[in-house]
Amino acid sequence: MADGPALHSVGETSLRREWFLGVSIATSLTFIALPGLFQHLSEPLWFTLLFGWLFAVVLGSALSVVRHADYLAERLKEPYGTLILTLAITSIEVMAISAVMIHGENNPTLARDTLFAVVMIILNGMVGLSLLLGAWRRPEQQHNLQGANAYLGVIVPLATLSLVMPTFLAGPDGQHPSAPRQLILGVISVGLYATFLFLQAGRHQDYFADDGNRREHRGERAPSRGPVWFHAILLFAYMGPVVFLVEQLALPIDYIIETLHAPAAFGGVVMAILVATPEAISAVRASIANNLQRSINIFLGSVLSTIGLTVPAMLVISRLYGHPVTLGLERGDLVMLLLTLAVSIITFASGRTHLMQGAVHLVLFLAYVLLIFQQ
Secondary structure, eight states: OOOOHHHHHHHHHHHTTTTTHHHHHHHHHHHHGGGGGGGGGSHHHHHHHHHHHHHHHHHHHHHHHHHHHHHHHHHOOTTHHHHHHHHHHHHHHHHHHHHHHHSSSTTTTHHHHHHHHHIIIIIIIHHHHHHHHHTTSSSSSEEOOOHHHHHHHHHHHHHIIIIGEEEEEEEOOBBBHHHHHHHHHHHHHHHHHHHHHHHTTTGGGGGSSSSSSSOGGGOOOOOOOOHHHHHHHHHHHHHHHHHHHHHHHHHHHHHHHHHOOTTTHHHHHHHHHHHHHHHHHHHHHHHHHHHHHOOOOOOOHHHHHHIIHHHHHHHHHHHHHOOOOOOOHHHHHHHHHHHHHHHHEEEEEEEEOOOHHHHHHHHHHHHHHHHHHTO
């Protein structure tokens, strides 16, 4: 009988930690009740406050989604834990891009710019920071070579077919892919991703397990005391406000692009930051704790799910709402993508990583940031 009050106490303590859910819900109710908040976007101070408020709440909710996905990962173990994390974040990404695509003037390059930004932020920024910090106190880190090869073996063809090939295959409407080409690309993306999931969760789970590193327990979080269903419910509870608030965030983003004439890639970069930041935190923590395999599962799995799931979703939305999409990269962006894929293959080719490789990826990320303002 003593267990009842103890469990009740644990539940109350867990709920107190979820105060940000109240912030998310209160913010959503505020924008539902006061739609006129967007009428004064031309005032710089009000625009900054409104944009910062929405961005912070959406990012905080996304971080909470990742936190509960991490708790589930502790209980379910790899590869299911990382799979839950990547699918949750990819869902947020699809909702974010869809909201900005459907709202306001048609922006055919938004999906492409967001995909490219996610790839650059993760494969250069996140990978570089993870490898650099992880190798700061140790000469090398080890990972499962077969797992990294499996990820890159699907990422490279999907990235090429989605972001490179359309540049050289102009359809009847220019660079917008025709309906048959959209169908083929969607089937290929979903088919390859489903095959990879079968491999990851089935006969080759050992490819994605930590086979060499010694975890440093002092930096790890204490296991969650709540049941699995509790964290699963809260994960979806935090995703609810994100769906609505991302649509509200689309308004100031459209204002920046359409009225203030910011670079066309700005909207994609903002969406990518919202998507990549929560996963970046988890990946860097894992690398610092000398669990590089967990880190690789996060950032390579995120890139794969982004391309394998977001591209088909965007093509479906394009057909349903009549918003054409342009997928092919051009000029410097095309070179940066091919260079990043080539360097990533070299980085994970030996099963060992070191500080220099992290520095190279961070330099490529800096080059990407500078190119945004030079085009």
